Amino acid sequence: MADQHTDAECIAKARQGERAAFDTLVLRYQDRLFNTLARLMGSSDDALDIAQDAFVQAYVKLDTFKETAAFYTWLYRIAFNLAMSHGRKRRPLTIMDTDDTTRNIEPASTAVSPSEPLESAERVAGVQAAIHDLADEHRQVVVLRELEGCDYEQIADILEIPIGTVRSRLFRARACLKEKLATMVD
Incomplete structure (x- = not known):
């Protein structure tokens, strides 16, 4: 399924059993969700696990999604609930910098x-x-x-x-x- 379909179109098709439609949603949001979770949790392994669990739960509970909210908001809510549940079990040790922009900042002065x-x-x-x-x-x-x-x-x-x-x-x-x-x- 091409990426130009809206979230609503993908959700409707996924609810009808078209797995490729949900795959489009996964591809659309997986990096952003992972990066947010990695920053929140401090562990890329934990973030990956939580992101995967969130997508599985979203797929299973897709029929409960209400179109009054944006899909990514609903997905993030699922992920944050999972992350907070996981965080109660084990406090993160570090915050990861998953954004390369902080590593590539040019100095204001040329004399470094x-x-x-x-x-x-x-x-x-x-x-x-x-x-x-x-x-x-x-x-x-x-x-x-x-x-x-x-x-x-x-x-x-x-x-x-x-x-x-x-x-x-x-x-x-x-x-x-x-x-x-x-x-x-x-």
């Missing part, structure tokens, strides 16, 4: 000291550690907003919380990060 790349890597590691140390509810909104670029409404839909709660959690998370990261620049 030999220690600058090391300092930059240390700053990235410090930010990752600070995000990792956030409470689950704060880490979720930071990952979705700052790393995945979701808007408040999408975050509210994914996490099944009011938009006001998204705002307050994000405010608290940013305040926590600011406090933790202030020690890095001192």
Whole structure:
């Protein structure tokens, strides 16, 4: 099935038993879902397991999907529930940087000291550690907003919380990060 079909078309065909239609949805969202989970969980192995479980659950429960929500929001909600359930069993050890953009940032100045790349890597590691140390509810909104670029409404839909709660959690998370990261620049 070609990728130009809408999510709604793919869902309708998958509900009629056309496996290729659901495969299109998997191909469309697997990388984004994996990257979000890897950042949230801190483990690519755990992220892969959770992503696979989420797609299996989505396929099995496809008849319960309501078209009032976006498919990826529903899929992410399934994945986040699985991730939080998994996280209760074992707290992640690290936050992964699955986005190459932070590794390929050009320095502002052309005169680069030999220690600058090391300092930059240390700053990235410090930010990752600070995000990792956030409470689950704060880490979720930071990952979705700052790393995945979701808007408040999408975050509210994914996490099944009011938009006001998204705002307050994000405010608290940013305040926590600011406090933790202030020690890095001192």
